[in-house]
Amino acid sequence: xxxxxxxxxxxxxxxxxxxxxxxxxxxxxxxxxxxxxxxxxxxxxxxxxxxxxxxxxxxxxxxxxxxxxxxxxxxxxxxxxxxxxxxxxxxxxxxxxxxxxxxxxxxxxxxxxxxxxxxxxxxxxxxxxxxxxxxxxxxxxxxxxxxxxxxxxxxxxxxxxxxxxxxxxxxxxxxxxxxxxxxxxxxxxxxxxxxxxxxxxxxxxxxxxxxxxxxxxxxxxxxxxxxxxxxxxxxxxxxxxxxxxxxxxxxxxxxxxxxxxxxxxxxxxxxxxxxxxxxxxxxxxxxxxxxxxxxxxxxxxxxxxxxxxxxxxxxxxxxxxxxxxxxxxxxxxxxxxxxxxxxxxxxxxxxxxxxxxxxxxxxxxxxxxxxxxxxxxxxxxxxxxxxxxxxxxxxxxxxxxxxxxxxxxxxxxxxxxxxxxxxxxxxxxxxxxxxxxxxxxxxxxxxxxxxxxxxxxxxxxxxxxxxxxxxxxxxxxxxxxxxxxxxxxxxxxxxxxxxxxxxxxxxxxxxxxxxxxxxxxxxxxxxxxxxxxxxxxxxxxxxxxxxxxxxxxxxxxxxxxxxxxxxxxxxxxxxxxxxxxxxxxxxxxxxxxxxxxxxxxxxxxxxxxxxxxxxxxxxxxxxxxxxxxxxxxxxxxxxxxxxxxxxxxxxxxxxxxxxxxxxxxxxxxxxxxxxxxxxxxxxxxxxxxxxxxxxxxxxxxxxxxxxxxxxxxxxxxxxxxxxxxxxxxxxxxxxxxxxxxxxxxxxxxxxxxxxxxxxxxxxxxxxxxxxxxxxxxxxxxxxxxxxxxxxxxxxxxxxxxxxxx
Ligand SMILES: *[C@@H]1O[C@H](CO)[C@@H](O)[C@H](O)[C@H]1NC(C)=O
Ligand SMILES: *[C@@H]1O[C@H](CO)[C@@H](O)[C@H](O)[C@H]1NC(C)=O
Ligand SMILES: *[C@@H]1O[C@H](CO)[C@@H](O)[C@H](O)[C@H]1NC(C)=O
Ligand SMILES: *[C@@H]1O[C@H](CO)[C@@H](O)[C@H](O)[C@H]1NC(C)=O
Ligand SMILES: *[C@@H]1O[C@H](CO)[C@@H](O)[C@H](O)[C@H]1NC(C)=O
Ligand SMILES: *[C@@H]1O[C@H](CO)[C@@H](O)[C@H](O)[C@H]1NC(C)=O
Ligand SMILES: *[C@@H]1O[C@H](CO)[C@@H](O)[C@H](O)[C@H]1NC(C)=O
Ligand SMILES: *[C@@H]1O[C@H](CO)[C@@H](O)[C@H](O)[C@H]1NC(C)=O
Ligand SMILES: *[C@@H]1O[C@H](CO)[C@@H](O)[C@H](O)[C@H]1NC(C)=O
Ligand SMILES: *[C@@H]1O[C@H](CO)[C@@H](O)[C@H](O)[C@H]1NC(C)=O
Numbered sequence: 001x002x003x004x005x006x007x008x009x010x011x012x013x014x015x016x017x018x019x020x021x022x023x024x025x026x027x028x029x030x031x032x033x034x035x036x037x038x039x040x041x042x043x044x045x046x047x048x049x050x051x052x053x054x055x056x057x058x059x060x061x062x063x064x065x066x067x068x069x070x071x072x073x074x075x076x077x078x079x080x081x082x083x084x085x086x087x088x089x090x091x092x093x094x095x096x097x098x099x100x101x102x103x104x105x106x107x108x109x110x111x112x113x114x115x116x117x118x119x120x121x122x123x124x125x126x127x128x129x130x131x132x133x134x135x136x137x138x139x140x141x142x143x144x145x146x147x148x149x150x151x152x153x154x155x156x157x158x159x160x161x162x163x164x165x166x167x168x169x170x171x172x173x174x175x176x177x178x179x180x181x182x183x184x185x186x187x188x189x190x191x192x193x194x195x196x197x198x199x200x201x202x203x204x205x206x207x208x209x210x211x212x213x214x215x216x217x218x219x220x221x222x223x224x225x226x227x228x229x230x231x232x233x234x235x236x237x238x239x240x241x242x243x244x245x246x247x248x249x250x251x252x253x254x255x256x257x258x259x260x261x262x263x264x265x266x267x268x269x270x271x272x273x274x275x276x277x278x279x280x281x282x283x284x285x286x287x288x289x290x291x292x293x294x295x296x297x298x299x300x301x302x303x304x305x306x307x308x309x310x311x312x313x314x315x316x317x318x319x320x321x322x323x324x325x326x327x328x329x330x331x332x333x334x335x336x337x338x339x340x341x342x343x344x345x346x347x348x349x350x351x352x353x354x355x356x357x358x359x360x361x362x363x364x365x366x367x368x369x370x371x372x373x374x375x376x377x378x379x380x381x382x383x384x385x386x387x388x389x390x391x392x393x394x395x396x397x398x399x400x401x402x403x404x405x406x407x408x409x410x411x412x413x414x415x416x417x418x419x420x421x422x423x424x425x426x427x428x429x430x431x432x433x434x435x436x437x438x439x440x441x442x443x444x445x446x447x448x449x450x451x452x453x454x455x456x457x458x459x460x461x462x463x464x465x466x467x468x469x470x471x472x473x474x475x476x477x478x479x480x481x482x483x484x485x486x487x488x489x490x491x492x493x494x495x496x497x498x499x500x501x502x503x504x505x506x507x508x509x510x511x512x513x514x515x516x517x518x519x520x521x522x523x524x525x526x527x528x529x530x531x532x533x534x535x536x537x538x539x540x541x542x543x544x545x546x547x548x549x550x551x552x553x554x555x556x557x558x559x560x561x562x563x564x565x566x567x568x569x570x571x572x573x574x575x576x577x578x579x580x581x582x583x584x585x586x587x588x589x590x591x592x593x594x595x596x597x598x599x600x601x602x603x604x605x606x607x608x609x610x611x612x613x614x615x616x617x618x619x620x621x622x623x624x625x626x627x628x629x630x631x632x633x634x635x636x637x638x639x640x641x642x643x644x645x646x647x648x649x650x651x652x653x654x655x656x657x658x659x660x661x662x663x664x665x666x667x668x669x670x671x672x673x674x675x676x677x678x679x680x681x682x683x684x685x686x687x688x689x690x691x692x693x694x695x696x697x698x699x700x701x702x703x704x705x706x707x708x709x710x711x712x713x714x715x716x717x718x719x720x721x722x723x724x725x726x727x728x729x730x731x732x733x734x735x736x737x738x739x740x741x742x743x744x745x746x747x748x749x750x751x752x753x754x755x756x757x758x759x760x761x762x763x764x765x766x767x768x769x770x771x772x773x774x775x776x777x778x779x780x781x782x783x784x785x786x787x788x789x790x791x792x793x794x795x796x797x798x799x800x801x802x803x804x805x
Pocket of ligand 4: 069
């Protein structure tokens with residue numbers, strides 16, 4: 001049975017299941033002398049939620065919890081006994097006792113209870129509501145609620161439940177993260193309303209250290225979370241004599257949502273769209289960025305936004321608890337891996353581009369050298385920094401964060417290391433270098449011997465070839481035949497000795513070290529799909545970094561769409577549709593099928609290459625990661641790229657795969673029209689094709705008028721309409737409204753229907769009061785260049801709006 005397809009089926013599945021195995025349950029209620037144990041569950045009336053014992057992650061412990069009844073993958077929204085687990089649920093019991101819900105462990109010890117003292121004996125029942133609320137109430141009076149799980153949330157905030165506090169009962173409702181993915185016990189991070197009475201929400205570390213604030217409520221959104229205004233969620237903040245709280249509702253019944261205080265220290269909005277077709281949680285919002293989470297990597301752990309796992313240890317330190325780190329709990333941090341430091345002969349290890357850690361002590365020292373001596377002479381000093389004044393740190397170093405920009409960013413922090421560990425490092429380093437030199441020597445020797453016969457390439461692990469720079473110089477005739485250039489560098493044509501034609505990309509501005517570069521490249525090399533350009537090999541010699549790809553004879557899509565050379569044939573509709581579909585398949589593979597999901601970040605016609613049969617292959621995937629944090633700067637310096645950038649790039653929030661979906665949508669419009677989306681016409685007015693096409697689509701006009709004039713009107717009006725709808729869905733402002741690439745593929749293949757998309761708000765935005773939010777966001781954006789470019793784009797869109805609508 002396909003559990004996924006219909007909620008009713010799932011409900012039946014659960015009901016039948018519970019009926020079969022445990023006769024006593026099947027309803028949504030625990031009453032009188034009933035009790036719940038083992039795998040028994042109760043299911044809410046509409047089947048939305050299930051309550052029973054569950055085991056989180058790989059843990060063998062059991063807890064009483066509530067999870068979604070309609071999803072195949074368990075997502076727990078509430079836990080009763082989060083701090084005290086049960087080992088064997090079959091002999092544990094949840095039951096009503098004297099008007100209280102009580103959980104007994106296998107030895108009959110009461111480990112959790114609703115703890116009401118004024119409980120009213122045996123007329124009480126416990127009901128699991130369809131909203132996910134577990135309610136203890138009077139059996140005969142529905143509104144006489146004695147206790148409810150919504151008053152005691154764990155890490156999840158569901159639609160219709162309140163976060164805040166009740167001024168009369170003094171009940172505070174706040175979210176607290178789980179300890180790790182296997183343990184729902186109270187973790188370090190909490191999300192709660194300002195106890196001092198303002199309308200701001202805070203995220204705290206260990207209840208004391210506030211590292212994020214929502215800003216105050218402005219009547220519609222919290223001032224520092226403009227993203228709340230997008231999307232389909234209706235938030236309200238209410239403050240009256242009795243209580244202050246926020247609450248939210250979804251306007252769309254086919255959407256499921258939850259907000260969690262995640263173990264990453266981020267507040268995350270998770271959504272499922274198009275129920276029941278889709279059952280995948282999408283990330284709607286995640287705040288703040290990972291390294292802004294206070295002390296995320298623990299003592300002596302360094303957070304870096306650009307490394308895959310964010311956390312690493314300072315040199316000379318090692319992970320204190322690898323098992324916790326594997327579960328996503330980095331809070332235990334790192335410990336010294338060598339002899340203890342703090343002697344007079346200690347050395348200092350400089351860490352550059354650092355945000356200064358918390359809890360510094362200033363010292364009187366006039367120069368950097370004096371600062372160093374001051375630290376050396378105080379045995380409790382673990383690190384110092386000289387930034388205009390002398391700062392030192394005693395005790396644990398918390399909240400270490402390394403920027404990945406250039407050296408001008410941040411400060412240098414000097415970490416104290418025992419002399420032995422620095423010596424050991426040097427020895428390792430020297431040995432390592434000797435090894436490298438020997439290897440290079442060997443490689444050169446081999447190259448020397450083979451030079452005349454074949455161009456050398458040593459197979460790396462996997463199927464990637466390692467090329468020498470000299471060889472690439474030879475095969476590309478000293479980089480004479482340039483195929484093109486883009487954000488990452490220029491591309492040259494070359495021919496190997498076996499007459500394989502290759503494309504060699506000379507990378508620029510690679511911020512990564514050798515080891516990371518190789519690791520990254522070998523990841524890219526393992527990704528193979530018919531709609532992705534295959535990486536053949538690479539060259540990495542000092543600053544010379546090159547990638548070697550298969551050569552594709554028909555060049556990139558832009559040359560066929562826009563430049564319309566006399567001799568090149570105009571791509572017919574059928575070919576364009578296949579290009580759209582193939583590109584979507586390639587991207588879906590990157591997003592969903594690879595081991596680590598890859599966001600391309602630079603989808604545009606220039607990066608879609610065509611083979612001899614005009615089958616598309618996506619180029620340059622994985623490169624955004626190589627270039628790292630500078631990437632957005634790279635993007636904005638390239639003419640034309642801006643038109644493909646999703647709005648979230650501009651607002652500085654974390655970019656997800658949905659940014660690619662946006663760029664893909666923009667490109668679809670260009671495939672349809674055969675022209676750039678932003679175009680200056682003869683009277684120097686600027687028009688914006690997607691806006692016009694969307695209005696045509698909505699007006700149900702003759703859709704063929706939007707098709708490239710170079711094409712004969714074809715019979716494919718329906719297909720065109722479909723592609724146009726997909727394009728319009730892809731460029732919705734809110735990521736959450738854009739389809740996944742997987743869904744795009746299904747729609748184009750005809751497996752999934754597509755509704756009429758709303759006209760994206762950015763097209764309409766600029767005449768309403770809402771543009772204020774948009775521009776506030778821009779002016780606070782760090783990258784002023786992006787800001788100014790975008791405001792140009794906005795006025796373009798505005799003009800178009802008045803031209804065409
Ligand atoms: C409650 O207990 C009484 C006696 O112990 C039993 O007769 C009755 O059936 C029980 N009720 C339920 C709903 O199990
Ligand atoms: C459970 O353990 C398996 C194998 O040990 C591991 O692959 C998997 O990621 C773990 N799952 C969780 C949720 O920790
Ligand atoms: C039941 O709970 C008590 C108190 O927490 C504990 O001491 C006891 O070991 C538990 N029994 C089992 C079998 O876990
Ligand atoms: C509670 O149950 C007992 C018998 O089990 C009954 O005599 C008594 O009237 C009940 N009390 C209420 C308040 O319903
Ligand atoms: C129960 O759920 C319904 C909708 O599912 C909601 O309107 C109602 O307020 C909920 N009741 C309680 C006590 O949570
Ligand atoms: C039900 O309980 C509510 C709240 O306690 C009370 O106001 C109402 O009068 C009760 N209704 C009945 C029929 O007892
Ligand atoms: C809240 O009030 C207390 C004392 O009234 C004050 O110490 C604290 O700084 C205030 N917190 C914030 C976040 O304003
Ligand atoms: C959190 O704070 C408590 C005291 O409030 C302290 O005992 C504990 O060590 C702190 N936890 C961490 C990880 O620092
Ligand atoms: C949002 O919720 C509030 C309170 O429930 C309601 O008054 C308002 O009409 C809702 N707005 C929309 C757009 O649904
Ligand atoms: C080291 O510095 C700390 C902070 O300034 C100070 O409290 C402590 O007394 C100093 N210890 C020594 C041995 O100088």
